[in-house]
Amino acid sequence: MASLRACFTVILMILISSSLSQAHPGNFFDWGEGGGSTGEYFGLFPEFYQYACPQVNDIVMSVLEKAIAEEARLAASLLRLHFHDCFVQGCDASILLDDSEDIASEKNSNPNKNSVRGFEVIDEIKAKLEEACPQTVSCADILALVARGSTVLSGGPSWELPLGRRDSKTASLTVSNRDIPPPNATLENLITLFKQQGLDEVDLVALSGGHTIGVARCVTFRQRLYNQNGNDQPDETLERSFYYGLTSICPKSGGDNNISPLDFTSPAKFDNTYFKLILWGKGLLNSDEVLLTGNGFNTMDLVRSYAEDEELFFNQFAKSMVKMGNISPLIGYNGDVRKDCRRVN
Numbered sequence: 469m470a471s472l473r474a475c476f477t478v479i480l481m482i483l484i485s486s487s488l489s490q491a492h493p494g495n496f497f498d499w500g501e502g503g504g505s506t507g508e509y510f511g512l513f514p515e516f517y518q519y520a521c522p523q524v525n526d527i528v529m530s531v532l533e534k535a536i537a538e539e540a541r542l543a544a545s546l547l548r549l550h551f552h553d554c555f556v557q558g559c560d561a562s563i564l565l566d567d568s569e570d571i572a573s574e575k576n577s578n579p580n581k582n583s584v585r586g587f588e589v590i591d592e593i594k595a596k597l598e599e600a601c602p603q604t605v606s607c608a609d610i611l612a613l614v615a616r617g618s619t620v621l622s623g624g625p626s627w628e629l630p631l632g633r634r635d636s637k638t639a640s641l642t643v644s645n646r647d648i649p650p651p652n653a654t655l656e657n658l659i660t661l662f663k664q665q666g667l668d669e670v671d672l673v674a675l676s677g678g679h680t681i682g683v684a685r686c687v688t689f690r691q692r693l694y695n696q697n698g699n700d701q702p703d704e705t706l707e708r709s710f711y712y713g714l715t716s717i718c719p720k721s722g723g724d725n726n727i728s729p730l731d732f733t734s735p736a737k738f739d740n741t742y743f744k745l746i747l748w749g750k751g752l753l754n755s756d757e758v759l760l761t762g763n764g765f766n767t768m769d770l771v772r773s774y775a776e777d778e779e780l781f782f783n784q785f786a787k788s789m790v791k792m793g794n795i796s797p798l799i800g801y802n803g804d805v806r807k808d809c810r811r812v813n
């Protein structure tokens with residue numbers, strides 16, 4: 469009787485979320501800002517797998533723990549995957565689709581090529597989930613769970629995570645090239661690209677704090693070292709010793725794939741040093757630096773606040789991750805739950 473009731477509850481929740489999704493198409497990214505009760509999220513809710521796959525987070529975390537213990541950088545790479553997924557047709561796991569007859573994979577876009585990684589970890593989680601709860605947990609939700617798990621395992625905050633995203637049947641190489649912000653973006657570019665996704669300046673600064681872990685390739689910050697403004701001069705906001713250190717990793721030509729930590733003091737620890745480094749002229753990417761020195765917006769004050777108060781940063785990062793995770797999800801009868809995250813069913 470109890471299980472019958474549970475089953476009925478799940479079906480009811482799915483039907484409610486499905487009719488809401490049809491009533492308000494494409495309007496989901498503004499919801500859940502307060503990050504609290506289930507009712508705020510409409511389409512997505514934290515208890516989505518409570519009956520259908522209660523062990524989902526345990527399975528995700530057990531694979532993640534092992535993977536990150538073997539290679540700490542994977543936490544960073546996996547956090548980034550969720551961001552690059554959500555900015556292209558919403559959080560629908562489109563980034564995980566491989567090239568095929570019908571799919572031009574987003575993995576080959578400029579921001580992703582030779583850069584995004586961690587797909588084998590997602591495959592392993594998906595395989596374990598298919599064994600435990602066949603065709604139940606979407607790849608898009610796996611990406612959201614993995615982003616949270618990676619943050620937590622690196623020492624960062626946790627958050628209540630709305631679930632119930634479904635997987636796309638399409639990908640967009642074009643949108644991936646167009647909508648993911650480039651490292652040499654101006655503050656205005658960044659704000660525009662985030663706004664387009666329903667994210668504001670506070671979200672931009674807090675989420676950029678994801679650069680407290682992981683690395684970047686020389687090709688993404690070379691311009692700052694040798695020709696920032698088209699006059700063969702370095703970016704004058706770079707602190708001197710930091711600048712010299714970077715030139716030894718990243719020569720004027722060649723070495724495109726040499727890497728440098730985004731937060732060189734603690735590249736595997738999720739903390740607020742990223743913001744302190746920006747204040748000291750030691751932010752790695754132009755997009756990091758302009759949060760402090762870009763004109764016309766209040767991002768500078770936010771960088772200072774997060775550098776001073778780690779808890780403030782953690783709380784806002786958690787809220788902004790929920791907001792980013794709510795960008796145009798497929799829910800109800802839209803999309804699919806893929807059996808293999810790399811292919812449509």
Ligand code: HEM
Binds near residue numbers: 546551
């Ligand atoms: C604000 C606009 C952003 C820009 C322009 C940007 C750009 C970049 C670039 C160029 C890299 C290095 C990629 C490479 O060298 O292959 C990178 C790495 C990374 N980004 Fe961002 N990013 C932004 C926002 C975000 C957000 C919102 C998150 C997550 C919340 C994030 C998380 C990361 C992480 C964790 C890495 C390191 C990945 C690794 O080590 O594999 N970034 N980002």
